[in-house]
Every structure is written in C-alpha cells, then in structure tokens.
Amino acid sequence: xxxxxxxxxxxxxxxxxxxxxHFAKAALDKGHEIFRIFFYHDxxxxxxxxxxxxxxxxxxxxxxxxxxxxHDIDMVLCxxxxxxxxxxxxxxxxxxxxxxxxxxxxxxxSGLGQLIEGGIESDxxxxxxx
Amino acid sequence: xxxxxKMMYINRKAPYGTIYAWESLEVVLIGAAFEQDVSLAFMDxxxxxxxxxxxxxGIGMKNFSPTYAALGDFEVNKIYVDxxxxxxxxxxxxxxxxxxxxxxxxxxxxxxxxxxxxxAELSDVLADQDVLFNF
Numbered sequence: 254x255x256x257x258x259x260x261x262x263x264x265x266x267x268x269x270x271x272x273x274x275h276f277a278k279a280a281l282d283k284g285h286e287i288f289r290i291f292f293y294h295d296x297x298x299x300x301x302x303x304x305x306x307x308x309x310x311x312x313x314x315x316x317x318x319x320x321x322x323x324h325d326i327d328m329v330l331c332x333x334x335x336x337x338x339x340x341x342x343x344x345x346x347x348x349x350x351x352x353x354x355x356x357x358x359x360x361x362x363s364g365l366g367q368l369i370e371g372g373i374e375s376d377x378x379x380x381x382x383x
Numbered sequence: 384x385x386x387x388x389k390m391m392y393i394n395r396k397a398p399y400g401t402i403y404a405w406e407s408l409e410v411v412l413i414g415a416a417f418e419q420d421v422s423l424a425f426m427d428x429x430x431x432x433x434x435x436x437x438x439x440x441g442i443g444m445k446n447f448s449p450t451y452a453a454l455g456d457f458e459v460n461k462i463y464v465d466x467x468x469x470x471x472x473x474x475x476x477x478x479x480x481x482x483x484x485x486x487x488x489x490x491x492x493x494x495x496x497x498x499x500x501x502x503a504e505l506s507d508v509l510a511d512q513d514v515l516f517n518f
Contacts, residue, residue, distance in 0.1 A: 259516070261403075294406055333409060365413040372514040373386050373417065380517045383396075383403075 255286045257371030261382025263295035264313035265306065270299050273381035274316055281324050289327045289371040290317075292360075294382065297330045297340045302357035314357050321359030328360045329367045388513035389420045394429035396518065398448065399439065404432050405447050407518035412450075415457035422461035422512075423454075424505060426468045433464065433479040433497070448480070455484030460496045467502045 258277055262269040277287055292299050304314045321328050330340055336349070342356040356362065372378045392411050398404045414421060425433055432448070439446040454460070462482060469475060482496040500508065509515065 261518075293410075294402060334406060365410050366417070368410065368516075369390075369414040369417045369419070372390060372516070373388055373419065378514050378516070380515070382517070 254280075254376045255288050255374070256280055257288050257368075257375040257378045258290045259368060259371075259378065259380045259382075260290065260292045260296040260299060261294045261380065263298040264304065266295065267383070269381040269383070270296065270313055271311075273379075274313070274320065276379065276381070277320060277326075281320075287324070287326050288375045289329060289367065291368045291371055292328070292330045293334050293365075293368065295334075295338065296382070297335045297338055300328070300330045300335075300357050300360035301340055301355045303355045318357050318359040326359075330356070330360055330362045331368070332362050332364055335362050387418070387420055389422070389511065390414065390514045390516070391422045391424055391509065391512045393424045393426070393509075393515060393517045394432055395427040396432075397428040398432040398437065399442060399444055403518045404429070405445075407516075408447060408450055410516065410518075411454070411459060412457060415459055421459050422463065422508070423459065424463045424465070424509070426465035426502075426505065428468075428472075430464060430468045430472065430474060430479075433462075433482070434474070435478065435480045451480055451482060455482065455496055458484070460484035460494070461498070462496045463498050463500050463505055463508055465502055465505050466499050469499075 258273055260273045264270040306312055341351050341354045342362050343354055346354050394407055396403045437446050437448040476499055483493045484496050485491040486494050
C-alpha cells in the first residue's frame with residue numbers, strides 16, 4: 254500500500270512526531286511504500302538540524318534523516334509553516350535575506366500542494382497530531 | 384493528475400489560541416486548485432471558526448474569519464456543521480456567518496454552503512470520503 258504521512262506536531266513537545274516515525278518504519282518494514290512525509294504546523298520543527306537533545310535521549314531529527322536516506326523517502330516541510338517558524342534552506346535564506354540555514358539532511362521545503370498531491374496519489378493518508 | 388478524490392478537511396479547534404484553524408484554511412485554499420471533490424466539516428470547538436462578528440483587536444492577531452466567505456468562489460461549497468457541537472456551546476445557525484456559493488448550472492443562483500447535520504449524519508459523510516485531513 255502507498256502511504257502519505259502528515260506530521261502536525263513538533264519533536265519532543267508531542268508524541269505524534271515519534272508515533273509517525275514508528276508508523277513509517279513499521280510500514281516500510283512490512284514492504285509498504287511511503288509516497289511522501291509532509292510536515293505541517295509545528296511539525297516543521299522536525300526538520301531543523303540544530304536540535305541538540307540530551308545524549309541519553311532519542312534524536313528525532315537525525316532519525317528522520319536516516320530514514321529518508323535509507324529508504325529514499327520524500328520528506329517535505331511546508332514552506333508557509335517553515336517560514337513562520339524559522340526553518341530555512343539555501344533557497345529560503347536567499348529569498349528572504351536570512352543569514353543562516355538550519356534544514357536537516359533529507360528534508361526539503363515546498364508548498365502545501367505537495368500535501369494535496371500526496372492525498373491524491375496515495376492509497377491512504379495518515380495524519381499524526383492533535 | 385486525473386484522479387478526483389473526495390477530500391474532507393475536519394476542523395475541530397477554536398479559531399484562536401492555536402494556529403490549527405488558520406493553517407487549515409490555508410490548506411483548503413491551496414487545495415482548491417487541485418479540482419478535487421472538497422468538503423469541510425466543523426465540529427467540537429471548530430464550530431467557533433464560523434461564528435460571525437469575530438473581533439481580534441484585543442489579542443493582536445489577524446481576524447481571518449472573512450476568508451471563509453470567499454470559499455464559495457473557490458468552489459468549496461460543502462460545509463458540514465455538527466449540530467450537537469453547536470448546541471453544546473449554546474450556539475445556533477444564526478450565530479454563524481451566512482456562507483453562500485453561486486451555482487453556475489442554475490443561472491448563478493445563490494445557495495447556502497453550510498449544511499447543519501446531526502453527529503450521526505456527519506459520521507456517514509465522513510465514512511464516504513477518500514481522504515480526511517484532520518486539523
């Protein structure tokens with residue numbers, strides 16, 4: 254089955270970032286396909302490489318990046334949500350005159366159309382959040 | 384993309400206090416360009432999103448409620464409001480904005496967008512969808 258996953262909550266603040274990850278991993282392990290993981294609302298904070306959790310805790314951001322690398326998953330941060338919350342890639346830094354970037358490997362910033370497309374192209378769209 | 388799916392956006396939260404309502408509306412507006420069979424549901428505190436006469440001057444936030452009136456122009460004209468959620472909050476249909484759309488098949492006749500439905504009826508509408516986006 255082909256899934257699109259939407260993550261609406263930030264890492265560490267809310268369990269949905271963890272649950273979405275575990276769901277994605279379990280689906281892949283079962284041989285399912287993930288068309289896209291779309292991060293919205295505070296969920297875009299899953300995609301900043303500047304997080305530094307305590308050493309004895311899970312590293313949620315790195316975990317996503319590794320999942321994307323291992324399984325070649327398309328992970329998209331909503332551009333409007335990312336701009337509000339200061340998640341920046343090279344293109345956004347240039348467009349908006351920012352002096353730094355913080356996007357983590359494996360993520361890209363794009364529009365909400367990517368979420369709708371995921372809903373159209375996938376067999377199931379699963380939303381994680383409140 | 385030739386597929387047309389039934390897509391419903393479910394709105395369950397108050398318009399202010401969190402950003403869910405506003406960012407949900409942003410998805411609806413962008414999604415309208417994809418020519419899908421779109422509908423919206425408002426339940427729980429989400430019914431407050433449609434109330435008329437919203438005034439945000441005291442909290443320094445943008446009042447985005449006028450945007451709902453534009454949904455008809457985006458061919459988003461199936462708006463389901465959970466009757467019990469209204470009643471639980473002491474609200475009636477009169478407390479909500481009068482949202483309309485123009486039916487081009489009937490000489491642009493103005494029609495109501497809001498459908499007041501019982502929880503059981505709304506449950507049937509939800510079951511009929513291909514994609515549910517929950518906000």
